[in-house]
Amino acid sequence: xxxxxxxxxxxxxxxxxxxxxxxxxxxxxxxxxxxxxxxxxxxxxxxxxxxxxxxxxxxxxxxxxxxxxxxxxxxxxxxxxxxxxxxxxxxxxxxxxxxxxxxxxxxxxxxxxxxxxxxxx
Amino acid sequence: xxxxxxxxxxxxxxxxxxxxxxxxxxxxxxxxxxxxxxxxxxxxxxxxxxxxxxxxxxxxxxxxxxxxxxxxxxxxxxxxxxxxxxxxxxxxxxxxxxxxxxxxxxxxxxxxxxxxxxxxxxxxxxxxxxxxxxxxxxxxxxxxxxxxxxxxxxxxxxxxxxxxxxxxxxxxxxxxxxxxxxxxxxxxxxxxxxxxxxxxxxxxxxxxxxxxxxxxxxxxxxxxxxxxxxxxxxxxxxxxxxxxxxxxxxxxxxxxxxxxxxxxxxxxxxxxxxxxxxxxxxxxxxxxx
Numbered sequence: 274x275x276x277x278x279x280x281x282x283x284x285x286x287x288x289x290x291x292x293x294x295x296x297x298x299x300x301x302x303x304x305x306x307x308x309x310x311x312x313x314x315x316x317x318x319x320x321x322x323x324x325x326x327x328x329x330x331x332x333x334x335x336x337x338x339x340x341x342x343x344x345x346x347x348x349x350x351x352x353x354x355x356x357x358x359x360x361x362x363x364x365x366x367x368x369x370x371x372x373x374x375x376x377x378x379x380x381x382x383x384x385x386x387x388x389x390x391x392x393x394x
Numbered sequence: 395x396x397x398x399x400x401x402x403x404x405x406x407x408x409x410x411x412x413x414x415x416x417x418x419x420x421x422x423x424x425x426x427x428x429x430x431x432x433x434x435x436x437x438x439x440x441x442x443x444x445x446x447x448x449x450x451x452x453x454x455x456x457x458x459x460x461x462x463x464x465x466x467x468x469x470x471x472x473x474x475x476x477x478x479x480x481x482x483x484x485x486x487x488x489x490x491x492x493x494x495x496x497x498x499x500x501x502x503x504x505x506x507x508x509x510x511x512x513x514x515x516x517x518x519x520x521x522x523x524x525x526x527x528x529x530x531x532x533x534x535x536x537x538x539x540x541x542x543x544x545x546x547x548x549x550x551x552x553x554x555x556x557x558x559x560x561x562x563x564x565x566x567x568x569x570x571x572x573x574x575x576x577x578x579x580x581x582x583x584x585x586x587x588x589x590x591x592x593x594x595x596x597x598x599x600x601x602x603x604x605x606x607x608x609x610x611x612x613x614x615x616x617x618x619x620x621x622x623x624x625x626x627x628x629x630x631x632x633x634x635x636x637x638x639x640x641x642x643x644x645x646x647x648x649x650x651x652x653x654x655x656x657x658x659x660x661x662x663x664x665x666x667x668x669x670x671x672x673x674x675x676x677x678x679x680x681x682x683x
Contacts, residue, residue, distance in 0.1 A: 360568060363559060374559040376550050379464060383554045389473070390558050 274300045274394065276317070280333065281312045281325040281354070286377075290323055290354070293381050297394050299379050307331025311339055315323035318345045323384075324371070328364070334369060341370040349389045354379060395420060399443045403427070403458070410459045411535055412591050412616045423595025427463045430454075433660065443502060457586075460536035465607060467505040469557035470512045472638045475606065478658045480516055483602050483633045490631055491601065497525040498626070500600045502590060503608040504532035506584070511575060513604070514582040515565055533588035540585050546575035556676055583602065590620050593625065601629050606637035618645050625649065634659040 277299040279290045284305070291301045299321065304310035308324075308331045323341075326333040333353065340346040350372045355362070358376040366374055373387045388394045400420055407413045415423065424439065431442040435452055439511055446454055470476050487497055497517075501510040510532035517528055520576040534540055553562055553573045588594055590608065603624055609617050625648045629632060634649050636642070642649045649659035 326552070360563060363563060367559065367563070376554060379554070380551075386468075386555045387559075 274298065275321060276300045276302065276319040277321040277323060278302050278310060278313055278322045278349075279305060280304045280307065280336065281330070282306060282328040283325075286325070286354075290384070293384050294323070294388075296323075296381070297385065297388065307333060307336030307339070310336055311343075314340060314343065314346065314349075319349050321388070322349050322351045323354050323375075324351055326366075326373065328367050334366065335347040337366070337369050337371060350354075350393055352387050352391065396423065399440060401441075402443055402447070406455065407462055408613075408614070410455065410591075411463050412612045412620070413459075413463055414611060414613045414616075415462075423462070426464075427458060430457055433457075434629065443550065450481065451655075452673050461536055463535055463611075464531060464539055465503070465505045467508040468555040469508045469561075471508065471556055473556070475604070475635050475657055476516060476637065478635065478655055479602070481514065482652070482655055482658060484517070484520060486524070487601055487633075495525065497602070498529040498600045499531070500597065501530065501532040501583075502588075502603060502605040504534050504539075504585070505536075505544060506539045506548075507546065507585070508528060508548075508550075508556075509604060509606070510543075510583045510585075511546070512556075516562055517582070518565075518579065528582055530583045531600075532583050532585050533590075533594075533597075534564065534585075535587070535589045543583075544580075544585050546580040547572040548575075549573075565671050572678045585656055588662070591616070594623065597627060599629055600627055600632060602633045602635065603628050604635045607640070608637075609640055610632060610637070613667045621645050621648050628661055630661055630663065633662070643649055657663065657677070659680060 275298065277294050279301060281287050282305050287303050294301060302313055302319065304313050306328045323366065324333045331347050333355065337351060351370065352373040352375060353366050353371050354375040354377060356377045363374050372391045375383055375387055385394060400423065404415045404424060407415060427439060431439055434442060434445060435508060436442045436445060445451060446458065491497060499513060501513065504510050510530050514530055515525060532543065547569065549572060553566065562573065565576050565579050567576065605624060609620065612620065636659065638657060642659060647662045650662045652658040652660055
């Protein structure tokens with residue numbers, strides 16, 4: 274079973290995303306900021322990461338840079354999922370090593386399309 | 395809605411667009427036509443039907459037909475047809491048209507434009523096609539969807555279904571809350587209003603025709619008629635692409651499936667007309683004459 278780490282400071286978003294991704298057969302872990310997420314990745318590197326941008330403690334962008342510098346941190350497919358919906362943010366995220374980018378609000382079809390795009394489904 | 399009214403609407407739609415509605419599609423008619431009815435000042439579908447039967451109802455008939463034939467569309471919908479286009483059709487056509495350096499492609503029933511624009515973005519990605527001329531003709535029965543298609547503007551939802559983020563970054567600009575395709579890609583596609591039931595020989599000859607998720611709405615004789623005329627518009631060495639759920643079974647021997655390339659067809663070449671084609675080479679999977 275593929276593992277997906279959902280990182281978002283909103284428990285509602287995490288719940289919605291969990292329901293969608295469990296429907297696609299993923300085993301889910303959750304984190305509410307980048308710091309917690311890095312700890313989770315050190316314990317076990319997931320196959321997929323759904324990543325919010327704006328979060329307390331450590332934001333999604335900082336997390337992504339730290340992740341890609343970790344041993345084995347190049348392996349997970351990272352899909353940003355954020356309200357930041359301008360080209361400048363998208364370009365910054367992609368240059369930092371994101372694989373895909375979802376602009377909130379999202380639905381099941383969008384998550385499915387993006388996860389298919391990076392070969393996770 | 396009374397059975398008589400439903401029957402009236404079904405007959406109207408069949409005559410005008412070829413659309414065949416099953417008896418259990420009343421809900422679809424209601425959901426799509428109630429907004430049209432309200433716009434026309436009718437409270438109910440009964441009132442709409444009365445108005446359609448009255449003299450001078452031609453514009454309303456057009457509107458009803460358009461509302462019923464609109465299809466939801468995504469960029470790179472179903473993925474596989476586009477993989478076929480990129481991996482089989484383009485490489486093969488690059489050889490076959492190496493002298494002319496020109497490709498003509500028809501997106502039949504293009505709806506809001508995602509299909510022809512997806513093809514245009516794909517062609518634009520081939521550096522080996524630099525200097526080639528592309529004619530992408532995109533047609534639909536509905537003027538409403540063509541207006542939207544021509545604008546090349548899509549909502550945030552629409553650009554996230556099937557469109558890779560790299561292509562969004564490369565080919566779109568943000569205009570307010572919409573995403574607009576670059577002029578370069580928009581200029582590659584020419585949109586025209588066309589009802590597939592009418593003569594379309596004026597469009598000329600194509601190297602590839604995409605006709606996806608349209609024929610499923612037609613009855614068998616209509617399907618055969620449309621396919622026969624599409625076959626006439628397709629170059630003998632060209633390609634024909636159908637939707638994921640469609641086949642050419644039962645429509646005679648107009649098209650033959652390309653082996654191991656589901657959804658991709660080529661015009662059937664009669665033995666007496668030309669030597670039999672070897673359809674697939676063992677190595678590259680490309681079609682060779």
